[in-house]
Amino acid sequence: MASNKKLLVLPGDGIGPEVVGETLRIVDWMAKKRSVSFDIEEGLVGGAAYDAHGTALTDETMTDATHADAVLFGAVGGPKYDDLPFELKPERGLLRLRKEMDLFANLRPAMVFPSMVENSSLKPELVSGLDIMILRELTGGVYFCEPRGIEDLPDGSKRGFDTQAYTTPEIERIGRVAFDLARKRRGKVTSVEKANVMMSGVLWRQVMTALHASEGEGLEYENMFADNCAMQLVRTPKQFDVIVTDNLFGDILSDCAAMLTGSLGMLPSASLGAEDPTTGKRHALYEPVHGSAPDIAGKGMANPIAEMLSFAMLLRYSFDMGEDADLLEKAIDNVLAGGMRTADIMATGKAKVSTATMTDSILKELDKLV
Numbered sequence: 128m129a130s131n132k133k134l135l136v137l138p139g140d141g142i143g144p145e146v147v148g149e150t151l152r153i154v155d156w157m158a159k160k161r162s163v164s165f166d167i168e169e170g171l172v173g174g175a176a177y178d179a180h181g182t183a184l185t186d187e188t189m190t191d192a193t194h195a196d197a198v199l200f201g202a203v204g205g206p207k208y209d210d211l212p213f214e215l216k217p218e219r220g221l222l223r224l225r226k227e228m229d230l231f232a233n234l235r236p237a238m239v240f241p242s243m244v245e246n247s248s249l250k251p252e253l254v255s256g257l258d259i260m261i262l263r264e265l266t267g268g269v270y271f272c273e274p275r276g277i278e279d280l281p282d283g284s285k286r287g288f289d290t291q292a293y294t295t296p297e298i299e300r301i302g303r304v305a306f307d308l309a310r311k312r313r314g315k316v317t318s319v320e321k322a323n324v325m326m327s328g329v330l331w332r333q334v335m336t337a338l339h340a341s342e343g344e345g346l347e348y349e350n351m352f353a354d355n356c357a358m359q360l361v362r363t364p365k366q367f368d369v370i371v372t373d374n375l376f377g378d379i380l381s382d383c384a385a386m387l388t389g390s391l392g393m394l395p396s397a398s399l400g401a402e403d404p405t406t407g408k409r410h411a412l413y414e415p416v417h418g419s420a421p422d423i424a425g426k427g428m429a430n431p432i433a434e435m436l437s438f439a440m441l442l443r444y445s446f447d448m449g450e451d452a453d454l455l456e457k458a459i460d461n462v463l464a465g466g467m468r469t470a471d472i473m474a475t476g477k478a479k480v481s482t483a484t485m486t487d488s489i490l491k492e493l494d495k496l497v
């Protein structure tokens with residue numbers, strides 16, 4: 128029987144296909160054991176799409192993504208594509224998906240599983256029980272604004288430039304998501320910019336502060352400069368609940384938060400569009416925070432957990448399947464507690480396993496839990 132849940136799978140490059148492949152084994156398990164089936168289509172993105180079609184994303188795949196109920200994404204990029212012209216680079220495929228699906232809200236939760244406390248680069252007491260949400264604005268700012276380019280100067284040198292800009296509506300809509308998230312969590316929002324040196328930061332702070340006054344009743348609120356936030360994240364990360372910030376600072380701060388949890392291979396994300404008020408549906412793409420990891424690609428060592436946790440977010444946010452998401456997260460938690468570790472999260476006394484063996488253990492654990 129055809130499912131009404133349309134899933135577009137875009138594995139991409141490097142470890143993307145490896146971690147997506149392992150996650151599809153979990154999707155299969157869900158279909159067999161939980162009667163949760165999806166109509167799955169697979170497509171090319173990034174370098175893989177460039178190799179086949181000369182572009183990082185074809186119009187057909189773009190259309191498939193807008194018609195899907197959710198997109199499960201791996202990662203794009205790699206040294207093979209370093210010398211391509213800017214507009215042909217694999218990363219442009221992902222940026223086009225984000226822009227054309229209007230995925231303005233990127234939720235990047237950083238949680239420390241109890242047995243992973245020792246894997247953090249910080250002292251156990253600083254990260255034990257850590258649960259923060261970095262909310263990154265994803266369709267504006269310096270990754271998208273024009274003008275940008277590299278121009279020749281009269282003295283024979285060159286000048287490279289980008290533009291950072293945000294409008295009031297762009298700031299307000301991400302701010303509202305931050306307040307909604309905080310209401311369901313511990314009620315605190317930290318808004319992060321550099322209003323001391325950037326005009327877009329000045330507006331960001333004014334708009335967020337006013338939005339808190341008008342719509343943030345009952346929520347604790349603070350403004351923080353991005354450089355201070357980076358420092359605070361490694362000093363006392365548990366002071367944060369929801370951090371809301373722009374595209375560039377969100378990209379950097381979330382990689383930083385990854386190490387609090389033990390590895391970049393542990394951090395999932397959900398990129399969400401606005402809810403259609405009539406259908407209740409919204410565009411959504413789920414991807415790990417990490418990239419294509421060319422240094423370990425093809426070696427069977429990638430940690431598949433960030434991709435699997437992204438699938439758990441997909442179940443929760445796109446299909447309201449919180450119980451199935453909880454089940455998968457519990458299985459991962461138990462397997463980590465049992466001592467299984469891919470190379471990136473290896474610690475003394477633990478069993479170092481391959482990508483596939485990690486999945487085998489998670490599948491066995493799922494079987495035990497149902």
Ligand SMILES: NC(=O)C1=CN([C@@H]2O[C@H](COP(=O)(O)OP(=O)(O)OC[C@H]3O[C@@H](n4cnc5c(N)ncnc54)[C@H](O)[C@@H]3O)[C@@H](O)[C@H]2O)C=CC1
Pocket residue numbers: 142146201202203204205206218221391392393414415416417418419420421422423428429430431433471
């Ligand atoms: N969303 C995406 O598709 C992203 C793509 N990229 C692209 O990926 C390529 C490589 O970028 P890098 O700066 O090296 O960042 P990266 O995130 O790919 O790797 C950084 C480090 O983390 C490790 N790592 C990442 N994911 C891991 C996993 N699942 N398991 C174990 N170790 C893992 C890598 O081995 C590497 O040492 C570039 O072309 C970059 O543009 C980078 C970030 C995001």
Ligand SMILES: CC(C)CC(=O)C(=O)O
Pocket residue numbers: 218221222378416
């Ligand atoms: C387009 C991506 C390669 C940028 C990035 O690092 C990210 O979104 O995490």
Ligand SMILES: [Mg+2]
Pocket residue numbers: 378379382416
């Ligand atoms: Mg990044």
